[in-house]
Amino acid sequence: MTSQADLVALDQSDPLAPKREEFSIPEGLIYLDGNSLGALPKAVAQHLERVVEEQWGRDLITSWNKHGWIDLSARVGGKIARLIGADPDEVIAADSTSINLFKVLLAALKLRPERRVIVSDIDNFPTDLYIAQGVNQLLGQSHELRLVKKEQVEAALDEHTAVLMLTEVDYRSGWRYDMAALTRLAQAKGALVIWDLAHSAGAFPVRLNACNADFAVGCGYKYLNGGPGAPAFLFVARRHQGAALPFLTGWMGHRAPFDFDPYYAPAEGVHRMKVGTPPVLSLSALDKALDVFADVDMNEVRRKSLRLTDLFIERMEPLCRRYGFELITPLEHERRGSQVAYAHPEGYAIMQALIASGVIGDFRAPNILRFGFTPLYVRYRDVAEAVERLEQVMSQELWKAERFRERAKVT
């Protein structure tokens, strides 16, 4: 068992400890929900003020050139590329994860016109599945959407598979796929692979090109700390950039947007995946937020993430025995993202009571308490303190209060 002295020592010797100072974390709050909305990097507030006052307010339309708004999608994409094992010219930041998935899924299906099956995980984040359903409806239900449990994914792949579409880390359990192995297996069957990195980018080193990934998408507002609803990102492996077409063909993806040609011609490379004018304020926040990672070794992030999640699991063991929490996150490091989740029939009310006690995690239907560990700002002592507060919530039956049972719009 890790002692109090061990915790202090762990925090003191943590090479990432100084990073916490770069974030604005409310006093006394233990924030274990960076996998839903990353905390505010302090530099973002100041940067955004300048973008509003100086770029928009003072330089107005000239900022498209003067402050490089026109290249912002690509510049932000380049910063993300380093974190996900891609080259800068393979990534753009734009739109939402859902819309980016729509673009790359359509592009991928058109690269495998003779194949009619999309394989995915039935427990994939719903928007990914909805997008696949919408795409299939659009194509006249020409495809089969084969949704299976994680352990059946390999068996579901065959010579009819056009696309394997997976989120690397399960948003509920924190279960992590073996990206290299699954990519290899799917490609051996002739399929293309799309990875959703919503719970991967910024959480641990991702190696898209080392795994030979075809396409990827991901989220700007979780571990990348880009702010609420931050623009998402999109990756197209260089080998597909000539043939992959977006179908969502907007002027920002045109070869020469300011020629105002009435006929569409795709821009070079990944740039054709841009559609409309990007939300510059939100994109600028993400741009600045990514600078927090500039001097960060992602291997160090992973080491600390595993120590934090190991520690949480260890501390939670007595509560599991005493109160019936059931760990649903893999113990095996290779199969784990940067979160830990427990099932409990009273999960909703327990999480509400825990939040009221100053520990923010979240609830995922039907019965899951989810705790995200962001190594850049979560301390070892936060982990111990979070479990202590949960112990109080349980031992004092705080969660039984009426006010914790009423469902809010967003849970």
Add this chain to the structure above:
Amino acid sequence: MTSQADLVALDQSDPLAPKREEFSIPEGLIYLDGNSLGALPKAVAQHLERVVEEQWGRDLITSWNKHGWIDLSARVGGKIARLIGADPDEVIAADSTSINLFKVLLAALKLRPERRVIVSDIDNFPTDLYIAQGVNQLLGQSHELRLVKKEQVEAALDEHTAVLMLTEVDYRSGWRYDMAALTRLAQAKGALVIWDLAHSAGAFPVRLNACNADFAVGCGYKYLNGGPGAPAFLFVARRHQGAALPFLTGWMGHRAPFDFDPYYAPAEGVHRMKVGTPPVLSLSALDKALDVFADVDMNEVRRKSLRLTDLFIERMEPLCRRYGFELITPLEHERRGSQVAYAHPEGYAIMQALIASGVIGDFRAPNILRFGFTPLYVRYRDVAEAVERLEQVMSQELWKAERFRERAKVT
């Protein structure tokens, strides 16, 4: 000819004059490009600071409920509805104009499955045409995209027309369609009509429901002053809301996003047209920017807009004769938006020189100088002063300087 004394009197008696104080306009600058990027409403800067520090920074994930982020798309849509003659539950703010057009164009085509022609204006803003081309490619080139000149639109409509898709005000010439008449004509042939209000919303009163429009989209960053790349909006007439489906089916458009059901079921009404998580920072800027309109009579805006553009045209007459500017904006009020444009073979260099002299308009290929008049912050005396500076640019041949001839990325 309007005298200097007339100008002073016009500004003094202008009921919209106090509105200028609500905007941050750089000292000495004459900004005639609000049709490209609206100026910064002062209240937005302060509001955004609070959204960043208090909502994101302090309240973190709880802001989805506490600060109503979850309803922001609909709330902002409701504010826009008043400006475009729609009901609040017919409009949402989301994504970009291009993506919104993609959604409503697909929805409209699926409502007319037996018809195979999309009619539009060959001079429509290119992204609208690109989106239609992408949609058609996606549908296996099943449709004909019939692109015609403005005067041929009526003749192009027939019993094969599925959708008539027009931008109400031409982005180059400022030519304005008769929305009521065109909608009636197209519907008489059995077609559906999509209006792009990019240069209409916030510029003059739009009457979508009075004109019986079917669908509409529009831009948040021009006359609505929502900031660079602000989220766009989308209108679905209530009579179509039951049958119109988005195809871009993301979790925010699901009936119950937080049930995390793996199968898509559309939300009620226009809400199903939401896709992914919206960019809350950019959307909050637009939200606050719209409050500038709260006490504004849009008929007053239109009156002033016509006076400003009339005055500009009057003052430009001698320059047309002397330097060869050719007015391409209609003199007829009913056919005019809130901008005035001139063709000139040296348009690019002339506009660069004019910008250097402190009057910002913009250039549109191949040869058009475009001037936007935003009645909320442009004064009558600005109009006179702008023409005087242009006269200087021409008489002193300032535009011949080498530095004004090099094309910037965005022009």
